[in-house]
Amino acid sequence: xxxxxxxxxxxxxxxxxxxxxxxxxxxxxxxxxxxxxxxxxxxxxxxxxxxxxxxxxxxxxxxxxxxxxxxxxxxxxxxxxxxxxxxxxxxxxxxxxxxxxxxxxxxxxxxxxxxxxxxxxxxxxxxxxxxxxxxxxxxxxxxxxxxxxxxxxxxxxxxxxxxxxxxxxxxxxxxxxxxxxxxxxxxxxxxxxxxxxxxxxxxxxxxxxxxxxxxxxxxxxxxxxxxxxxxxxxxxxxxxxxxxxxxxxxxxxxxxxxxxxxxxxxxxxxxxxxxxxxxxxxxxxxxxxxxxxxxxxxxxxxxxxxxxxxxxxxxxxxxxxxxxxxxxxxxxxxxxxxxxxxxxxxxxxxxxxxxxxxxxxxxxxxxxxxxxxxxxxxxxxxxxxxxxxxxxxxxxxxxxxxxxxxxxxxxxxxxxxxxxxxxxxxxxxxxxxx
Amino acid sequence: xxxxxxxxxxxxxxxxxxxxxxxxxxxxxxxxxxxxxxxxxxxxxxxxxxxxxxxxxxxxxxxxxxxxxxxxxxxxxxxxxxxxxxxxxxxxxxxxxxxxxxxxxxxxxxxxxxxxxxxxxxxxxxxxxxxxxxxxxxxxxxxxxxxxxxxxxxxxxxxxxxxxxxxxxxxxxxxxxxxxxxxxxxxxxxxxxxxxxxxxxxxxxxxxxxxxxxxxxxxxxxxxxxxxxxxxxxxxxxxxxxxxxxxxxxxxxxxxxxxxxxxxxxxxxxxxxxxxxxxxxxxxxxxxxxxxxxxxxxxxxxxxxxxxxxxxxxxxxxxxxxxxxxxxxxxxxxxxxxxxxxxxxxxxxxxxxxxxxxxxxxxxxxxxxxxxxxxxxxxxxxxxxxxxxxxxxxxxxxxxxxxxxxxxxxxxxxxxxxxxxxxxxxxxxxxxxx
Numbered sequence: 001x002x003x004x005x006x007x008x009x010x011x012x013x014x015x016x017x018x019x020x021x022x023x024x025x026x027x028x029x030x031x032x033x034x035x036x037x038x039x040x041x042x043x044x045x046x047x048x049x050x051x052x053x054x055x056x057x058x059x060x061x062x063x064x065x066x067x068x069x070x071x072x073x074x075x076x077x078x079x080x081x082x083x084x085x086x087x088x089x090x091x092x093x094x095x096x097x098x099x100x101x102x103x104x105x106x107x108x109x110x111x112x113x114x115x116x117x118x119x120x121x122x123x124x125x126x127x128x129x130x131x132x133x134x135x136x137x138x139x140x141x142x143x144x145x146x147x148x149x150x151x152x153x154x155x156x157x158x159x160x161x162x163x164x165x166x167x168x169x170x171x172x173x174x175x176x177x178x179x180x181x182x183x184x185x186x187x188x189x190x191x192x193x194x195x196x197x198x199x200x201x202x203x204x205x206x207x208x209x210x211x212x213x214x215x216x217x218x219x220x221x222x223x224x225x226x227x228x229x230x231x232x233x234x235x236x237x238x239x240x241x242x243x244x245x246x247x248x249x250x251x252x253x254x255x256x257x258x259x260x261x262x263x264x265x266x267x268x269x270x271x272x273x274x275x276x277x278x279x280x281x282x283x284x285x286x287x288x289x290x291x292x293x294x295x296x297x298x299x300x301x302x303x304x305x306x307x308x309x310x311x312x313x314x315x316x317x318x319x320x321x322x323x324x325x326x327x328x329x330x331x332x333x334x335x336x337x338x339x340x341x342x343x344x345x346x347x348x349x350x351x352x353x354x355x356x357x358x359x360x361x362x363x364x365x366x367x368x369x370x371x372x373x374x375x376x377x378x379x380x381x382x383x384x385x386x387x388x389x390x391x392x393x394x395x396x397x398x399x400x401x402x403x404x405x406x407x408x409x410x411x412x413x414x415x416x417x418x419x420x421x422x423x424x425x426x427x428x429x430x431x432x433x434x
Numbered sequence: 435x436x437x438x439x440x441x442x443x444x445x446x447x448x449x450x451x452x453x454x455x456x457x458x459x460x461x462x463x464x465x466x467x468x469x470x471x472x473x474x475x476x477x478x479x480x481x482x483x484x485x486x487x488x489x490x491x492x493x494x495x496x497x498x499x500x501x502x503x504x505x506x507x508x509x510x511x512x513x514x515x516x517x518x519x520x521x522x523x524x525x526x527x528x529x530x531x532x533x534x535x536x537x538x539x540x541x542x543x544x545x546x547x548x549x550x551x552x553x554x555x556x557x558x559x560x561x562x563x564x565x566x567x568x569x570x571x572x573x574x575x576x577x578x579x580x581x582x583x584x585x586x587x588x589x590x591x592x593x594x595x596x597x598x599x600x601x602x603x604x605x606x607x608x609x610x611x612x613x614x615x616x617x618x619x620x621x622x623x624x625x626x627x628x629x630x631x632x633x634x635x636x637x638x639x640x641x642x643x644x645x646x647x648x649x650x651x652x653x654x655x656x657x658x659x660x661x662x663x664x665x666x667x668x669x670x671x672x673x674x675x676x677x678x679x680x681x682x683x684x685x686x687x688x689x690x691x692x693x694x695x696x697x698x699x700x701x702x703x704x705x706x707x708x709x710x711x712x713x714x715x716x717x718x719x720x721x722x723x724x725x726x727x728x729x730x731x732x733x734x735x736x737x738x739x740x741x742x743x744x745x746x747x748x749x750x751x752x753x754x755x756x757x758x759x760x761x762x763x764x765x766x767x768x769x770x771x772x773x774x775x776x777x778x779x780x781x782x783x784x785x786x787x788x789x790x791x792x793x794x795x796x797x798x799x800x801x802x803x804x805x806x807x808x809x810x811x812x813x814x815x816x817x818x819x820x821x822x823x824x825x826x827x828x829x830x831x832x833x834x835x836x837x838x839x840x841x842x843x844x845x846x847x848x849x850x851x852x853x854x855x856x857x858x859x860x861x862x863x864x865x866x867x868x
Binding site: 242246256259284287302308320341348353408 | 700
């Protein structure tokens with residue numbers, strides 16, 4: 001179909017939602033995708049471009065001129081426009097902005113480009129419906145109609161005073177009911193949630209979720225209304241945050257996907273493997289220093305993997321619970337109470353595991369009972385230790401303002417491996433007296 | 435403050451948002467919380483109850499009579515009402531429903547209670563604004579005002595035919611602009627996204643995210659409009675899904691939180707520790723069967739933790755990437771291409787790790803070069819194997835309709851541990867000839 005029958009292609013694609021077109025384009029090769037993009041009218045193109053994944057979008061943008069990109073960006077809401085433009089090089093960003101026809105739109109984009117990625121300002125769109133407290137309902141409806149043309153979805157109407165300070169909000173419902181001659185100052189709701197442009201995006205996500213908001217106005221430190229953040233941007237923040245935590249727990253530095261290049265994937269994964277490797281080498285030297293004197297008890301070495309696997313698993317479990325508890329605020333804020341709980345939990349799990357391991361090694365493997373008891377005791381000690389370390393480290397990191405998610409995964413596994421093996425041999429030495 | 439000065443407490447709490455009141459109540463003891471709940475008027479109480487965490491809510495509901503609960507539920511939207519009522523025992527559910535004064539509301543709740551937890555119907559609210567295609571714009575505005583009283587937030591106006599079949603939607607914006615005498619059939623938008631009540635909730639979340647929807651109508655198999663799902667419920671689905679995956683990766687069966695009881699936490703964690711334990715015992719018997727013939731090469735045992743840690747880390751990394759890729763649809767759907775990529779990636783990472791380990795063991799530990807080379811080769815083989823297993827298993831599980839997230843965490847770590855140690859000794863035997 002891709003061979004030049006333009007009218008047909010357009011006919012075919014016109015019925016599709018832009019998210020679906022984006023999906024189709026990702027499957028085809030870049031030349032065809034660019035061809036189709038140039039064919040579509042620019043309102044549709046801009047929407048399709050926004051839905052493409054970053055890699056494909058980058059490739060297509062490379063083939064377009066600054067003027068063509070400026071046309072697409074002119075069609076987008078400011079928040080989406082900024083997302084797209086920020087992927088270009090600095091020089092090209094300037095070129096594209098200079099080509100945008102609507103001066104106000106260009107200025108808004110320049111304003112938004114200044115914000116860092118992780119603060120509220122970066123998620124904000126300049127498009128919103130705002131009314132002055134001194135207007136009448138009739139004037140308000142008229143102005144709103146004009147403003148609503150530019151705004152994809154009206155959530156709330158924000159009320160400002162003469163200095164553009166945010167003083168309240170107005171719901172469409174209230175406006176439907178109010179008398180046409182009333183002044184806005186008589187009907188608006190003075191209670192309005194808002195965030196500052198410098199607020200952390202995760203905090204914004206928490207606020208919007210807690211109060212079930214679908215849009216929230218953004219103000220500067222003088223309470224001047226700057227823009228608004230909508231729930232769809234927050235959904236992305238929540239998802240990205242969850243993915244980041246998940247990847248850290250799995251030992252992958254953030255921001256890679258299954259279809260990234262081998263080089264990018266190596267950079268994300270190798271550092272964690274190195275941590276694990278040095279941990280393994282540390283464990284090797286511990287084993288070496290004990291095994292010389294071990295004599296008949298060389299069988300102890302066979303159970304090193306058991307100790308290690310248990311220590312690693314318990315550590316990851318404890319730290320994951322703490323990391324999630326910290327993220328959700330569902331955790332007891334008292335460090336000692338939390339540690340005591342993990343201690344008890346470790347003791348319960350440890351006793352269960354130790355008992356089973358003791359029976360299996362003694363009766364199935366024929367290990368001498370003294371060695372089996374040593375293994376059991378070591379398992380209890382190691383599980384309790386791993387649970388405590390797994391709880392302690394993320395809480396401490398969080399108190400120091402470091403993302404506790406880095407403490408999960410290979411980092412906690414490795415330190416627990418090494419400590420666990422050390423504890424095992426110390427207990428064995430004491431019990432068996434070698 | 436909690437000692438009987440009712441007027442003061444009410445004054446104090448009236449200024450707070452219900453989410454904040456819920457947070458305060460969770461901190462105080464149950465008796466005080468119940469006391470405060472009974473003090474507040476029922477509109478506010480019902481909102482506060484919805485925001486409480488499940489455990490606290492359950493305890494408070496236990497102290498209320500069926501009639502009191504019915505009053506609270508009468509104030510809630512149907513979707514929230516169903517969430518709350520479904521936590522009660524079956525007998526109590528009936529009692530409470532019989533006490534609800536508004537018969538229609540009670541019938542809606544009964545309808546919604548029939549849906550399973552994981553299908554679209556369970557997230558649906560019956561409250562929505564719908565208009566008939568044959569109405570005029572004037573009549574429509576009048577009817578909407580009456581309907582809007584009941585609906586917390588109007589997202590879209592749904593258009594139905596005389597048989598209550600969903601045929602399109604109407605935006606508030608269009609309605610503001612339309613001539614008062616026009617018929618709805620002339621101004622409505624016939625293209626409308628919808629889901630069936632039997633659709634999987636994750637699929638609903640995907641559709642709403644893909645098309646950036648803030649509400650979606652739900653229809654039955656005959657396209658009769660049943661209700662709508664709003665984005666705030668979907669945000670919860672996304673967050674829960676992410677948490678579930680994260681906990682599975684960490685070896686915790688779903689649905690526990692840091693403040694749960696020790697017994698609940700043990701149930702969630704012990705099974706995974708048992709998997710790890712049996713893996714460890716398996717590894718022990720492999721080591722036993724080789725170590726007898728090992729003679730001078732007993733030093734090989736020291737490096738078992740190194741092999742094991744590396745195999746575990748690589749396996750978790752690979753499986754996490756695949757699990758996320760499957761969830762996001764960002765992954766190459768061709769199994770062999772994906773496996774080949776992981777193979778190459780494993781080779782690159784393996785060579786790097788092996789080279790470092792070879793140098794460290796030979797020069798720093800003084801291991802004979804033959805043993806160091808054995809360790810290096812084993813590391814490469816183990817990394818490649820772990821990467822392939824970590825990729826293969828989740829893809830296979832996904833193809834068979836099993837949630838691939840179960841394959842991450844202890845499950846993959848344990849199988850890679852055991853295979854890794856086996857490969858290590860097989861290579862060592864071949865290289866060193868014992």
